[in-house]
Amino acid sequence: MRPVKRKLKSRKAATRRSPQKAPKRTKAASRKSQSKPPRKIAAVRPLPAQPEEILFRVEGKMSTFGGPHDLGMAANEDLALFSKADLQNPKYTYLFLPASPPGTSGLGRRLNPDQYYFACRWDYAATPKEFLRRALARVENPANGRAADARPVDWGPHPSTGRVADLSPGLAAALGLNTDDIVRITISARRAIPVKPTLxxxxxxxxxxxxxxxxxxxxxxxxxxxxxxxxxxxxxxxxxxxxxxxxxxxxxxxxxxxxxxxxxxxxxxxxxxxxxxxxxxxxxxxxxxxxxxxxxxxxxxxxxxxxxxxxxxxxxxxxxxxxxxxxxxxxxxxxxxxxxxxxxxxxxxxxxxxxxxxxxxxxxxxxxxxx
Ligand SMILES: [Zn+2]
CATH class of the missing domain: 3.40.80.10 (Peptidoglycan recognition protein-like)
Structure with a gap:
């Protein structure tokens, strides 16, 4: 069952982010993204280095995805790790906009692009979906040392893009990352289970x-x-x-x-x-x-x-x-x-x-x- 699902998902991802459809970003493309209205950027603090057991790590080129303005995602495209039921889950509601953007029905375009989320090409045998849904990753820009915590939400980008991850526009902006910059993503045992103190x-x-x-x-x-x-x-x-x-x-x-x-x-x-x-x-x-x-x-x-x-x-x-x-x-x-x-x-x-x-x-x- 699972391999069939993954194949389907990667085909969708290919449509969404194939090189033919997503033209190679140039300086003009990054200028275009800079001309967008400025996003509210949350404070970013570098995280202290500590010895931790690494469960997942990847480093390579990145791009951005998700939210109402991501026309590379189909209007009905959902996410690999979340379903519509999660819209009601108090742990996850912050990831999504209060309503679907006009003309869309999928969760991809409903992501709140200011929140910190990302996609990698997961091997579900090593990092099962249920584990990823509860994981917090550390996402770093090795060029300037900035780092923030973010949630895995989807599978992608397609290998043919040559990229290892897609980040939310808000996360990329906070870390000072532009398309095809290098990002480093780590999930360690210490941060695998989110810490949520309750009253x-x-x-x-x-x-x-x-x-x-x-x-x-x-x-x-x-x-x-x-x-x-x-x-x-x-x-x-x-x-x-x-x-x-x-x-x-x-x-x-x-x-x-x-x-x-x-x-x-x-x-x-x-x-x-x-x-x-x-x-x-x-x-x-x-x-x-x-x-x-x-x-x-x-x-x-x-x-x-x-x-x-x-x-x-x-x-x-x-x-x-x-x-x-x-x-x-x-x-x-x-x-x-x-x-x-x-x-x-x-x-x-x-x-x-x-x-x-x-x-x-x-x-x-x-x-x-x-x-
Ligand atoms: Zn025993």
Whole structure:
């Protein structure tokens, strides 16, 4: 299904931005764009350099797209990563104009060209659509060092343009980029899950000191297999491998008979996070130390390593948990190595998810590099 869709999309992109239709920009063309009424430009500040795990990076020529004046986009052309349902989604409404420009029905022309968005030729196997919809990228102009955060919204430009990205006109203007200038785009694990502090969080959280927002929980599916923590503090995080599919895991955790197992969180390979037990309750994931721990399951087989978006989601969740419950980063353990676990050496979990070697050093090294 997916390859067919992608082919279709790239054909559309070719129509939209093929070299025949979009004449090579010259100085005259950039003068023309400069003669447009000046856009309101948001303040741009260079972002501090920090060591981060890079999930996507591209550098090369760019152009601009989207909005009422982009006649290179068909009037009914939509976007690869967003649908009309997203017009109602409070997270995404800012990307769009309040109404469709006259004579158009597609989302491409309805984009608000002043907002910061962009398109790249995504490989959905490496960066799935659901992951991209939640990602924030850092977009830089290497020539002047300016940078801003922007959202991926579409697939493109067509390879025949020789360009690697199309930016919103507002983003290009803010970074001082003209068509065929060089742009650099990076999505790192640290910024993969947008940070959206909410009032509710501040009210119910442990004070408002947590600089990280809780990552988006796709669904809370209550597991019956939970109980009271008996007043124990949350002081460690236990990492697991499901050794089963997402559906299989959720089904198992919903059974009230049999093994009666559960975990607080289950992270799918595409980065979706499901919660099944409230943090305040005890889940049944690491016998002997359930009262004082949070359990995170990662969907994978015995031989899998973490998928890239899954690793990003896990790191974001762990960062939030560490702050929220004042857990030291040295208290993140692989299941088999957790202090207090009643059968140390009795499980292969978390298997090869965090590295090839079955020991706590492997877990600690992953935490150090990613969290
Ligand atoms: Zn486990």
């Amino acid at each position: 509710t969080m501040k009210r119910v959280g442990h004070g408002s000191s947590n600089p990280h927002a809780k990552p988006v929980i796709k669904q809370f599916i209550q597991s019956p297999n939970h109980s009271c923590r008996n007043g124990a503090r949350i002081e460690k995080i236990v990492l697991h491998c499901t050794e089963a599919s997402l559906a299989g895991t959720i089904e198992e955790f919903q059974k009230s008979g049999g093994r009666q197992v559960s975990a607080h969180y289950v992270i799918d390979r595409n980065g979706d996070i499901y919660q099944m037990v409230s943090d305040t309750d005890r889940a049944n994931h690491c016998m002997g130390t359930n009262e004082s721990s949070i359990g995170i399951e990662h969907v994978g087989t015995e031989t899998d390593s973490l998928a890239t978006p899954q690793a990003a989601a896990s790191a974001a969740l762990i960062r939030w948990l560490l702050e929220q419950y004042h857990i030291p980063p040295t208290n993140i353990f692989g299941h088999d190595f957790t202090p207090g676990y009643c059968r140390p050496g009795g499980t292969s979990c978390p298997d090869k998810l965090f590295g090839a070697t079955h020991d706590q050093q492997t877990i600690a090294a992953w935490v150090k590099a990613n969290v």
